């Protein structure tokens with residue numbers, strides 16, 4: 428079969444860009460196909476009202492071993508190494524210190540029970556004390572971390588991430604999305620607005636069907652989200668059913684962000700944080716004036732994010748404004764203007780926030796990451812064993828898949 432390309436990368440998020448960077452120096456001809464009008468995927472910085480706002484990833488987690496830190500430096504982007512304000516409740520508003528201590532203790536106690544519970548159950552909710560006061564708080568935290576209620580989370584998966592995390596979290600003021608989109612090497616060919624509709628297996632290599640025609644390649648790296656893969660958005664031969672089942676066991680959680688602009692004088696101090704209502708499992712958490720900017724970033728997880736996306740932007744901004752007014756006083760209402768809100772669950776070609784493993788299904792990550800016959804390779808955040816759900820895990824998975832392609836196509840290379 429005549430081939431057009433050695434490698435076609437499907438999807439231009441952090442994983443596709445990681446693969447492209449590795450392949451750029453390999454001598455293999457490489458094409459990246461991206462369905463949407465931009466690269467970055469779930470990394471997306473929008474510039475609104477003079478501010479760089481990350482609608483998707485914003486924090487360089489495990490920053491002291493995160494490859495995007497060096498890439499930022501190489502691109503001339505500053506890295507802000509200050510610790511996040513998440514752990515603090517500004518002036519203890521709506522969350523007295525004694526309650527914060529009790530909530531922390533409840534988290535620690537739940538976390539300690541996980542290992543014991545794991546001997547008979549892999550369901551994170553089974554480590555909850557029935558009807559305990561801080562269960563709604565633990566569900567809210569689960570929403571932020573995993574995008575899902577504890578009833579749907581695998582303990583083994585949760586602990587694998589936690590054991591590998593270094594707990595350092597940094598930022599890039601230009602936006603994580605800007606950094607990631609700027610990191611696609613110019614030598615790799617790119618076609619935007621080109622959704623892959625199907626992948627067929629030829630006698631050798633692969634045929635990649637797009638609206639604009641069919642391409643032939645010796646190999647392909649599939650980096651699309653598990654929602655896209657499990658949702659059948661790309662037609663695949665039935666020999667790949669196991670990969671689709673693995674993707675279905677790693678669903679995307681719900682996480683959404685909204686940004687409010689602060690106009691005029693206000694009671695909001697820079698680089699501070701409040702949890703909206705520690706007793707409400709749907710509550711937003713609010714990062715106030717990141718980098719000193721006149722904005723508040725609201726973050727919603729799990730059921731809270733699902734409800735936010737379902738009710739639409741006006742209801743979402745009203746909910747966030749009500750929560751902030753309840754803490755800071757009614758005067759702040761006149762100081763807050765809606766700027767932008769995400770809806771990752773309904774974003775075509777993404778379909779959610781980040782992957783979590785269902786109870787008993789943590790091994791699906793390795794199952795999804797397996798190559799098929801030296802010609803189809805799989806990457807994306809969900810394929811990383813412990814840095815899943817992150818932009819650095821996605822990047823590393825892309826490089827891992829690119830290494831596998833190089834080993835398969837150029838076996839005698841040094």
Ligand SMILES: Cc1cc2nc3c(=O)[nH]c(=O)nc-3n(C[C@H](O)[C@H](O)[C@H](O)COP(=O)(O)OP(=O)(O)OC[C@H]3O[C@@H](n4cnc5c(N)ncnc54)[C@H](O)[C@@H]3O)c2cc1C
Nearest residue numbers: 438440441442462468469484485486623807808817818821
């Ligand atoms: C609200 C939110 C907050 C987050 N916060 C953080 C954070 O602070 N830190 C962190 O590290 N991570 C965070 N994440 C997670 C992080 O953004 C993702 O894990 C990472 O960006 C995923 O990269 P990826 O390449 O695996 O997938 P994607 O970014 O989804 O890339 C896949 C690409 O494939 C394309 N595609 C899909 N279907 C097709 C098709 N048929 N043909 C061609 N192309 C296709 C998509 O358009 C997309 O561009 C956050 C995510 C969200 C949603």
